[in-house]
Amino acid sequence: MRWRPTQTTGRAGRLNGVTFIAIPDRAVAFQAYQAGEVDIIQPDPGDVPGIQNDSALSQAYTQYSGACTESYELNLTIPPFDEKLVREAFIYAYDRDAYIRDILQGTSVKTLTWIPPGFPGHDPDETRYDFDPERARTLLAEAGYPNGEGLPEVTLTYVSDDPAAESAATYLVQRYQENLGVTITTSALDGTTIDELIVDVETHPQMVLSSWCAEYPDPKVWLSDYWHSRTDLASSFGYANPEVDRLLDEADRERDEATRLALYQQAQRLIIGDAPQIIRSHSINSFLIKPTFDGFDFTSQDWLFPGQATGLMQVTGTSSE
Template sequence: MDNKGVSRRNLLRYAGILSAATAVTAGLGACGDGSSSTPDTKSIEATLAFTLSSGFDPMNASSAVATTVNQHVFEALVDLDPITREPYPALAAALPTPGSDDLTWTVTLREGAKFSDGTAVTADDVVWSFNRALDPANASLMASFISFVGSVTAKDAKTVAFTLKSPFSLFPQRIAVIKIVPKAKTGDAAANKAFDTAPIGSGPFTVVSANATAGVVMGVNTHYNGPRPAKVEKITLRTTPDNTARLNDLQGGSSQAIEAVPYLDVKSVGADRTVDEKQAFNQLFLMFNCTAAPFDDKRVRQALHYAVDTQKLITTALQGYATPATSYLDESNAGYQKAATVYGYDPAKAKALLAEAGVSNLSFELVTTDTAFVKDSAPVLIDAWKAIGVTATLNTKPSSAVYGTIVPGAGFRVLAASGDPTVFGPDVDLLLRWFYLNETWTKNRHRWAASPASKQCAQLVEAAAKTSGAEQTALWKQALDLVADEVPLYPVFHAKMITAFDPARIKDFAGASTTGLYFLDASRA
């Protein structure tokens, strides 16, 4: 099956519209942020950089807060450690066992595994979770990541057999994208709606309350018997895009950890706090409506990239905490290969490309999300384009409005935003599929899907999926070179993730190279 037929209903869910978060609030009782005025050693308090903008159903959850929470609440058969990104058996008793033909894999469930409502996790729940995501009627965001799966069957109550359409060498780690959900709680539309706001998983924590502005409180799943038991009784995740508020939470002691330390304040966090800096895939990208003139001409898209002095942009907007893009992938990625086209600062070339395309006096609205480093980058982009004779006016909105209303509209032309699909996995195949094969992006957002280049990109990614080693790497290089040349959506830079925490109050914690804060092994000091 494929991800064909993405519905408007799913597009709105994917956009993370605020109404979904409101439903979460209602479904969980809206009990505020759950924080205590006197934090104790049985709880962890932290502050995230985004607000809750969607539900939690892992079949479609993609918002920063929901994916962070889901890592604590749900398990896949195999999970990726949120810090090291290494695969480990989670709900599975061991890593999957391959058959002799490279088309079959077998997984045995952990003995005694239970969901947080006390019901046993069975092979039928696993089969249901995969088929539910693969069903085109559900328009799951995860479907394109597991399109190689032909069938999933229960051999007995604890054993699951997978038959693949073609060999896929990344199978053991890729199945981490499918979190296992109880079939009994997700059997129809009404059940799915309730589950989206009050999720039930087999992970070490449960969602106690969720609020669109205050954040999420998690408690302990007392039925959990897996490899990463909870070491605290409660986790409170406050949520705010306000840089000052997050910093005040850390320095004032109400939070033991915060993500996205304001770049201006990294050096003033304090000697008694630890700052964890990691290069990330997380990027500032430019995205174009590739069906609307003149952005249907790749030379115009290329020109706007060449016009940007990326190092100046990074210094001005991020205080140096980013790396200019030399590929779709960041240079810390294990699969990184430098692209054949690298957009160094070259305003003369930018002007020449516009002239070749027959474009003069270009003007458009630059839409941006309200993520802090995106907002800070926008004026620098606009000034750079002004220097080559291009006029851009600024329209900054929350992500919910950008993806829910503006980008799907007929008037959309150019977007500057951030994106980090590495929360689902860091491998090249997954990352290419996210922005360049998923119809939500290719058909409904940058609208590159109908172009011959888009079809060629999909063929390269699918061909690479069927092989391994040097042949796979070479095919990925062709795909990376193609998207670097076409730039329907392409990074200007890859940001660094700056996490800060109080080592005197929290231990066994580290910052991640993705969005979010993760406390699977953490405890209070």
């Protein structure tokens, strides 16, 4: 991208332009950063401890609260996830703290709810479905699958383009075997194929990692735009709750802010209670930025690059290329 004078200010940005380079493998991106081929990257979580312990890299590393909720989407039309008891068992058997510590290296924040802290509609009082393997095994037995016996096959689909995804999938499979006594198979597909599959409930993977990021700080984008049954998102994995739809429709029309917020919060609690996904964490934005650049205005909505929500007009610096 090249700068042009804006219609509102009549001036161009301080940079000559910005070049975006797609590097799916974060290890390759890190190598490119170290070689001076790129100036900004999102490092792989596995590299963060080493970055933080490096005297030079730690000065170039920044992280701050993000605007994405990360979860495992479940296809609610395919057994066994068409049964709420089974979904609840899988959610209770998921150890968020261990996963964030061991796999994400602390680069996400545990959550039991959908809307992140700092956003209107966040529910700090949500405590349901925290890690409880004993409860998980009890629910699975109540569903008719004691110790996983007779449970229909469960397949976790992950992105083959990302080497870190394979180790994360392996970790998840092992933990479910330990915590719930179930065997999960895995399917590695390229990101493009997964993107094509997740748009239709007929092809949506049985279990796949997903994230939803806010385009603007309002409960509507978190709830109505994702969980209403009329959306392509909720319908793509088979979620529909008429009462949730009613509350969201009413909230979308409501002019009084307090009443509107209360309606959204009611809807959110119903959604969590339906156990439609394994909600895992809220994102932390983390970047390596070459010290030759300055002036970024960081916000939680920078889920692709720093300054994403506020623009780069004030950024100064020279590329290392």
